[in-house]
Amino acid sequence: MKPLSRRDLLGATGRLTGSIALGLPLAGASATNPETAAPSGVHKAKIVVAGGHPDDPESGCGGTIARYTDLGHEVAIIYLTRGEAGIDGKSHAEAAAIRTAEALKACEILKARPIFAGQIDGSTEITPASYEAFGKILDAEAPDVVYTHWPVDSHRDHRATSLLVYDAWIRGGKRFALYYFEVMTGHQTSHFWPTHYVDITTTEARKRASYFAHSSQQPDKYYPYHDEMNRYRGMESGRKYAEAYMRHLQSPGDSLPGAV
Ligand SMILES: [Zn+2]
Numbered sequence: 001m002k003p004l005s006r007r008d009l010l011g012a013t014g015r016l017t018g019s020i021a022l023g024l025p026l027a028g029a030s031a032t033n034p035e036t037a038a039p040s041g042v043h044k045a046k047i048v049v050a051g052g053h054p055d056d057p058e059s060g061c062g063g064t065i066a067r068y069t070d071l072g073h074e075v076a077i078i079y080l081t082r083g084e085a086g087i088d089g090k091s092h093a094e095a096a097a098i099r100t101a102e103a104l105k106a107c108e109i110l111k112a113r114p115i116f117a118g119q120i121d122g123s124t125e126i127t128p129a130s131y132e133a134f135g136k137i138l139d140a141e142a143p144d145v146v147y148t149h150w151p152v153d154s155h156r157d158h159r160a161t162s163l164l165v166y167d168a169w170i171r172g173g174k175r176f177a178l179y180y181f182e183v184m185t186g187h188q189t190s191h192f193w194p195t196h197y198v199d200i201t202t203t204e205a206r207k208r209a210s211y212f213a214h215s216s217q218q219p220d221k222y223y224p225y226h227d228e229m230n231r232y233r234g235m236e237s238g239r240k241y242a243e244a245y246m247r248h249l250q251s252p253g254d255s256l257p258g259a260v
Contacts, residue, residue: 052157054103060181062207063200069111085122124160150180194244197237
């Protein structure tokens with residue numbers, strides 16, 4: 001295992017402007033969390049990916065998650081809900097059981113650890129109590145980097161997830177680097193302008209497999225949308241397949257001269 005470098009993880013960021021290219025996920029992680037660095041100086045990063053439903057983290061970040069775990073870093077996936085409302089003809093309890101099993105299978109493929117945050121699909125809440133509850137889950141992970149939905153999204157549960165993460169980030173003193181991911185841009189995510197790309201050419205097959213683990217969600221019908229996005233982001237960044245992210249500019253770890 002070795003520390004991630006910009007070259008390791010990020011695809012063609014060198015083609016972007018310099019200031020953008022310097023805002024890197026793991027460069028910030030080791031700088032802000034020296035206590036997590038191994039004695040040898042090798043830093044094992046803790047990554048959290050938070051999504052509204054089983055299959056969102058996989059479709060938004062599956063290739064990136066596989067790249068992190070291949071490099072020996074730890075990834076936890078927080079599913080805000082278990083997809084209770086997501087299978088026609090099934091009760092919430094039945095759908096939750098099916099979709100939880102699918103999520104576990106997807107996590108196994110990506111070598112990630114699942115966490116279920118206990119909200120209900122289609123009825124997610126943004127309240128003082130829900131901020132508190134979600135904040136505790138995220139704080140307990142002490143992440144170096146967190147990925148979540150970009151908040152301008154047609155799905156309420158995606159927006160709720162994003163705001164819960166953002167609130168925890170603010171209240172925790174912005175200690176982790178915050179990145180936003182996209183899902184079905186043009187249909188769900190909108191007004192999303194990437195600042196970073198991750199080359200997922202070598203992990204696209206596992207991303208696809210993790211998505212197809214959600215067999216109750218018609219992956220044959222929906223994966224082509226994700227495939228198109230992966231190819232489009234790849235085209236933008238000069239790779240075959242890529243995933244795109246927007247980094248919050250106040251994330252720690254920016255290595256620009258004089259950065260605070
Ligand atoms: Zn979703």
